[in-house]
Amino acid sequence: MGTARISKNTRAGLMMAINTLPSSPTELRNLIRNDGYNTITAGLAPGYVQTNLVILPRDLAFDFLLFCQRNPKPCPLIEVIESGNIEPKLTAPGADIRTDLPKYRVYRDGVLDKEVENVLEVWRDDLVSFLLGCSFTFESALMSSGIEMRHIENATNVSMYITNKETIPAGKFSGPTVVSMRPIKQEKVVKAVQVTSRFPNTHGAPLHIGNPASLGIKDIEQPDYGDIVPVKDGEVPVFWACGVTPQAVAAQSKPPFMITHSPGHMFITDIRDEDLALL
Amino acid sequence: MGTARISKNTRAGLMMAINTLPSSPTELRNLIRNDGYNTITAGLAPGYVQTNLVILPRDLAFDFLLFCQRNPKPCPLIEVIESGNIEPKLTAPGADIRTDLPKYRVYRDGVLDKEVENVLEVWRDDLVSFLLGCSFTFESALMSSGIEMRHIENATNVSMYITNKETIPAGKFSGPTVVSMRPIKQEKVVKAVQVTSRFPNTHGAPLHIGNPASLGIKDIEQPDYGDIVPVKDGEVPVFWACGVTPQAVAAQSKPPFMITHSPGHMFITDIRDEDLALL
Numbered sequence: 001m002g003t004a005r006i007s008k009n010t011r012a013g014l015m016m017a018i019n020t021l022p023s024s025p026t027e028l029r030n031l032i033r034n035d036g037y038n039t040i041t042a043g044l045a046p047g048y049v050q051t052n053l054v055i056l057p058r059d060l061a062f063d064f065l066l067f068c069q070r071n072p073k074p075c076p077l078i079e080v081i082e083s084g085n086i087e088p089k090l091t092a093p094g095a096d097i098r099t100d101l102p103k104y105r106v107y108r109d110g111v112l113d114k115e116v117e118n119v120l121e122v123w124r125d126d127l128v129s130f131l132l133g134c135s136f137t138f139e140s141a142l143m144s145s146g147i148e149m150r151h152i153e154n155a156t157n158v159s160m161y162i163t164n165k166e167t168i169p170a171g172k173f174s175g176p177t178v179v180s181m182r183p184i185k186q187e188k189v190v191k192a193v194q195v196t197s198r199f200p201n202t203h204g205a206p207l208h209i210g211n212p213a214s215l216g217i218k219d220i221e222q223p224d225y226g227d228i229v230p231v232k233d234g235e236v237p238v239f240w241a242c243g244v245t246p247q248a249v250a251a252q253s254k255p256p257f258m259i260t261h262s263p264g265h266m267f268i269t270d271i272r273d274e275d276l277a278l279l
Numbered sequence: 280m281g282t283a284r285i286s287k288n289t290r291a292g293l294m295m296a297i298n299t300l301p302s303s304p305t306e307l308r309n310l311i312r313n314d315g316y317n318t319i320t321a322g323l324a325p326g327y328v329q330t331n332l333v334i335l336p337r338d339l340a341f342d343f344l345l346f347c348q349r350n351p352k353p354c355p356l357i358e359v360i361e362s363g364n365i366e367p368k369l370t371a372p373g374a375d376i377r378t379d380l381p382k383y384r385v386y387r388d389g390v391l392d393k394e395v396e397n398v399l400e401v402w403r404d405d406l407v408s409f410l411l412g413c414s415f416t417f418e419s420a421l422m423s424s425g426i427e428m429r430h431i432e433n434a435t436n437v438s439m440y441i442t443n444k445e446t447i448p449a450g451k452f453s454g455p456t457v458v459s460m461r462p463i464k465q466e467k468v469v470k471a472v473q474v475t476s477r478f479p480n481t482h483g484a485p486l487h488i489g490n491p492a493s494l495g496i497k498d499i500e501q502p503d504y505g506d507i508v509p510v511k512d513g514e515v516p517v518f519w520a521c522g523v524t525p526q527a528v529a530a531q532s533k534p535p536f537m538i539t540h541s542p543g544h545m546f547i548t549d550i551r552d553e554d555l556a557l558l
Binding site: 065068082090171197200 | 337340341344345347348349356359361369447449450476479557
């Protein structure tokens with residue numbers, strides 16, 4: 001790969017960099033695998049589904065799979081790679097889940113141990129990999145419908161909040177639902193519901209419209225994760241289930257060993273956003 | 280329970296009988312539990328979701344759960360009851376999965392051992408119960424939209440066929456997709472797609488419209504399961520993924536022990552068909 005190693009973290013730098021990158025998922029994964037790209041994947045391979053990643057030992061896999069089945073809004077499963085395998089055969093044939101994300105986090109007993117660019121050294125044959133839908137897909141659909149995304153304009157992360165809505169537990173896994181918030185103009189709220197309802201596998205329709213207190217959020221300007229995203233006059237805060245939920249729930253159960261993607265450093269699949277659209 | 284034991288099998292008898300039965304799911308399950316009703320559940324508790332049932336030992340549960348995740352059209356999961364539990368807490372609180380279906384089938388090494396009215400005597404603490412969506416929900420929606428169901432008019436079962444479309448395997452589970460066929464008037468086909476698309480958790484949109492050969496079906500008048508349902512002039516055969524698939528696939532893997540519902544003798548939940556509707 002002749003492409004220079006790209007690790008700038010500012011959006012301007014990224015946007016320039018993205019223009020020099022390949023746009024096919026396979027080429028991008030190869031670049032990442034060969035250490036040619038190690039920063040966030042927002043904006044890469046437009047139109048293709050990117051996913052969250054949670055990797056757990058097999059003895060926790062049934063409980064976690066069941067947790068996802070019971071909580072499909074925060075935990076929309078795109079693919080599960082069984083133990084002994086490293087290839088997402090259904091959504092990215094030829095990929096290697098151990099090397100093809102730009103950055104991983106390794107947890108031991110629920111505590112972050114290290115951040116690494118591949119997990120070859122810590123890989124074990126008993127690991128099961130869960131690929132979960134991410135909000136990039138529905139944000140892209142919202143923007144295509146003319147709905148502005150304030151956090152993208154501001155080059156910040158979305159605001160995320162721990163709510164008073166408990167997930168449905170499964171085995172060792174339980175905890176509150178985490179939501180992301182996007183300010184939507186009043187006259188676009190119906191459209192925002194319609195557009196995201198088409199994508200149940202990437203968090204789907206909003207969980208709530210309008211009243212942060214009803215989710216137990218005391219101060220909308222104090223998010224639990226991410227950045228402050230101001231809600232302006234004439235706008236309504238709209239809340240979607242968030243992919244941070246499965247990671248937070250998994251970490252809270254303190255599994256002896258767990259790997260996740262680093263925030264924003266997602267896995268790029270070969271399937272298109274529209275492949276996940278319901279209608 | 281003062282209600283006389285009902286075991287008539289003819290539709291006319293059933294229809295008369297249904298009018299004397301309670302219409303609430305809880306009362307019906309109590310009647311069934313107390314041996315007051317032991318025949319098919321079609322037409323009972325209108326508007327409430329009825330489910331297929333597959334019960335497997337825990338060491339096969341991860342593979343089967345993953346099989347359902349990978350094949351949501353034939354295997355739409357409504358609820359999973361973990362080992363050590365007998366109550367479908369999410370969809371029928373207070374119910375007992377061992378007694379509340381009118382008839383069960385017990386398999387050993389993939390072979391039908393016996394048909395029983397409860398499974399109390401064979402119950403084990405390592406069993407995991409899978410409740411899967413059934414076509415009653417979308418048939419009810421189709422009929423509400425003015426689309427006639429020939430097999431119901433004829434008081435027969437639908438025609439079901441083993442197709443050349445392989446399911447996506449998971450662990451020990453693999454096999455062909457089974458479809459059910461309903462003849463739909465040409466001018467109603469679009470409506471039939473729209474109506475059933477709203478119910479992804481009960482098999483959802485059709486798998487195919489019009490050409491049996493494209494599914495590997497040689498003779499539409501020779502179904503693999505169920506009865507012959509004639510397709511008349513001006514009608515199109517429309518094929519939906521069928522809940523027989525998970526049972527057929529589970530049986531084919533020859534699990535040492537398995538329990539299913541008897542065909543047509545479903546589990547009646549407390550959730551409403553419309554609770555499963557997507558939009």
